[in-house]
Amino acid sequence: MKQSTRALPSLGLRANAAQFTLLVAVNALVGGMVGQQQTVLPLLAHTEFGLNGYTFLFAYVAAFGIAKATSNWFAGTLSDRYGRKPVLLAGWLFAIPVPLMLILAPDWGWVVAANVLLGINQGLTWSTTVIMKIDLVGPAQRGLAMGLNEAAGYGAVAATSLLAGYLAEQYGLRPAPFLLGIAYTALALLLSGLFVRETHPHALLDAGNMAARGASARHGLDANLANGQVFALTSFREPALSSASLAGLVNNLNFGLSWGLFPLLFATSDLSMGQIGLLFALYPGVWGIGQMATGALSDRIGRKHLITTGMLVQATALAIIALGDGFGAWASGTVLLGAGTAMVYPTLLASVGDVAHPSWRGRAVGVYRVWRDLGYAVGAIIGGIVADLMGLHAALWMAATLSAAAALAVAVRMYETHPPHPQPDHAVDTAPMLPHDHTNT
Template sequence: MSSDLRTPATPVGPRLGLRANAAQFLLLVAVNALVGGVLGTERTVLPLLGEREFQLTAYTAALTYILAFGATKAVTNFFAGTLSDRYGRKPVLLAGWLVAIPVPLLLIWAPSWGWVVAANVLLGVNQGLAWSTTVIMKIDLVGPHRRGLAMGLNEAAGYLAVAATALATGALAARYGLRPAPFLLGAAYIAVGLGLSVLLVRETRGHAHHEAATHQGGAHHGGLTTRQVLKLVSWREPALSSASQAGLVNNLNDGLAWGLFPVLFAAAGLSLPRIGVLAALYPAVWGLGQLLTGPLSDRVGRKPLIVGGMLIQAGALGLIAGGDSFGAWGTGAALLGAGTAMVYPTLLAAIGDVAHPAWRARAVGVYRLWRDAGFAVGALTAGLLADLVGIRGATWAVAALTAASGLLVAVRMYETHVGRVAARPAGAA
């Protein structure tokens, strides 16, 4: 039989799945842990550095570094998705590491708060490029069936590294001072992360192209412009836009916890090591919890975890706002981490469920644009409220906003997981 009469074969390409790509997947987990570690160098130390060495008394002024970080990271996330579709994932990852090189040096030698803000602009670019790309690469590798597990492992690695580094930098600062020792740890993370990315990480864009060739298209097919993707993820598509607003509020909470909680704990007389424990407890529970919540969302669906997680976060913030002891704050921090663990990988998995492989990287970028804008919104909102009504009053207000966000998801979002599509409305992607 002549070749032109043969039945077309299924497209041959890279194998999808966690087992088939285990070595590269685990390498990317390790790389993302290093990305998270760089962020973790600031969690305990920087709020106290602003208060003690730069004498920043207004909360709004003190949180400018989080505002700079969040705004820069949000915009960079958007471009990370677009650039990784155009040029490939690995070049974007390498660019993220290169931008990070000056960050610990600026923080160590900063003679004024403006240097700290500048360092956090670069940190935002680093996190936007490097973290976004590891997310996209893992989604590329695992295919459509284990996204929850993949995102749970990815985010667990990143935030466990944040927690461990927050704890370590608190101990280093207590023994050696706020500078330079805590930031030397960040410099080591950057060196190792860059080396692994150059030498061992492989390009994964071909996996996404292969999945796109075999994808069973929904209402939103692969031929969308970036403008159309932006509209879908921001407001038009119910599940995508619900995920975006929940992600924004989630990171607003994180900005509050990062920038103001160490100051609240210090004002109550807690020592640096105890502040470090509290600063580490929240991301530690967050990180470990994602090892359970990511795969759980593959079994029970995305929506229950997102709604429940936002409501638990609201309750945890209320507990912290009303607490006055290490035990109460520790319980609140643990619950805040648990609620965040329910939400964080699940939102990313939901984006991967709905978005077509041809524009999935851009969809992830737009989602992370809104999610990480929460840092900037949180820094500005929490700072202004704290200056007006104190840290506790600001925390109560954010708790109410978080509860409202969870209820909005309950009303507007449909179930996105492939095994539970019965809840999806007609015409949805």
């Protein structure tokens, strides 16, 4: 009996500091896989493949976004069913060919195919590290946990974007920047395979603690839901979950747009590749560092107002970038865009964790990330079409307008999710709509 008691998991950041830190490092490697190509690929498209149409150029971002969004769903569903660690390892296996394909690509089709694999890698690995950290820390420090997770990932995006830009300037667009991806993948497989431990028992402990407190239905939601019910709640029916999904989609629309558009916009002012790399690094850099503060702040003041304010700040930043013409103005805009995103990104994930029951938390996180990461594709496709028809600046104004509209939608529909409290009257009553005898789909 004593041995069994000692083997039980514990919740909390301090109790799980070693595993949490390891997962932070793994997620930094996940972010680095994106950073290796963000500065380089738009320039590679022009110089080596002769691509000029924005819509066609943005196709690789759309391919990445659709693959990542789809993989998020599988990551959540499979991690709830089979555990977190197998999904994490599978995600890193998809990363192995990516840098090699980018180095050897004879045409743009190879680049698009590599980004499909990269999207699968990102969906499986990033979703799983998010779920694992939520499992470990329990309810009290969820915002801090998400802030640290996302800070590591997007800090690595920024640092690797800057390093890849430097390597491209010194040694050419290929192969030097993509050697980073080979190193990141090898290290991640080593850490994930040998040192990361399964965290699903921590989620079961959290669910047991809730039941012991008589809190098995958080925010009025049932503990046992089928896959289709989780999808409907997170996407449309539950006010906080669906508001988070909408805000996440618009947030990543901005990121997807910037991924394909910013290097091209910055190149219109005859900036060096190093300056372009710096400008591109400022956005995820401020985003990454800022999340260490904003995630913890949301644990103290709540989620809703940070999300609303962050979307408005993003709208303002995009307007500044659209009006700017030169390094100084664009640097100010990208810093502000990073600050607004830092307010939103970990807070949205924490709010999903607040509302979703541990028994279907992985699936809820997966569905939220489906909608959020579809923003990459929506931003790339719509941004590319608008840029082709009306110019780069019109695409930025479009994104600014959508960000302001998302802020308004969150302000009107979302309720505060932290600290947990009974669901307000306007929220969905799931009991009559979600019968318990459905089988999983």
